[in-house]
Amino acid sequence: MKRSGYRLLLLPLSLLAGAAAASENPGAHQHGHAELSFAVDGNKVEVMFVSPAYNVVGFEHEARTEAHTRALKEANDWFTGTPLIDTPDSTCTVISSEVHHSGAEQEQHHEGNEHDHGDHGGGHSAYEVIQTLECPGVQDASTLTTPLTTRLERLEHLDVQWAGAMAQGATRLEHGEQAIELGQ
Numbered sequence: 001m002k003r004s005g006y007r008l009l010l011l012p013l014s015l016l017a018g019a020a021a022a023s024e025n026p027g028a029h030q031h032g033h034a035e036l037s038f039a040v041d042g043n044k045v046e047v048m049f050v051s052p053a054y055n056v057v058g059f060e061h062e063a064r065t066e067a068h069t070r071a072l073k074e075a076n077d078w079f080t081g082t083p084l085i086d087t088p089d090s091t092c093t094v095i096s097s098e099v100h101h102s103g104a105e106q107e108q109h110h111e112g113n114e115h116d117h118g119d120h121g122g123g124h125s126a127y128e129v130i131q132t133l134e135c136p137g138v139q140d141a142s143t144l145t146t147p148l149t150t151r152l153e154r155l156e157h158l159d160v161q162w163a164g165a166m167a168q169g170a171t172r173l174e175h176g177e178q179a180i181e182l183g184q
Helices: 002-023 053-057 066-081 104-110
Strands: 033-041 044-052 093-102 126-134 143-145 157-164 168-174 179-181
Touching: 044 053, 053 066, 053 126, 066 093, 066 126, 168 179
Parallel strands: 033 157
Antiparallel strands: 033 044, 044 126, 093 126, 143 179, 157 168
């Protein structure tokens, strides 16, 4: 039976891989837009969120002020502790969370160098968040929720795709919309 559970995750993981590939495509980088993918297997949910840093913290350059540093820390803390998918009864808890802010390490690597990088030539930085959630009752839910569209005030559109034993599908949420109808 465990082997069939692993097979069930192969399709959803391919969805997640597609989101990751899109995040590496410079043409896919649009302020106001982000992607959320998740796969459900029993009570476990694997989640991937990809967004331009602008949507999350309001800038894409290295932290230049205390306010910037604080915004980066607050975003990291929020992504680490807040389930990006939840049941209507808020039963999901974060088992593990990885937060990657691309560009941050590269820019920090260059700090202190004397040559001019300016604003890195308009380069892009992005967030990629991967979570494993424990969500009792998720397999029976017809609707799930996400706090992303209310928490991230610069996020205009969230493209969502999911797969699991219950269904697979995709939808787009506008700013402020939290409900993901799994029957779509």
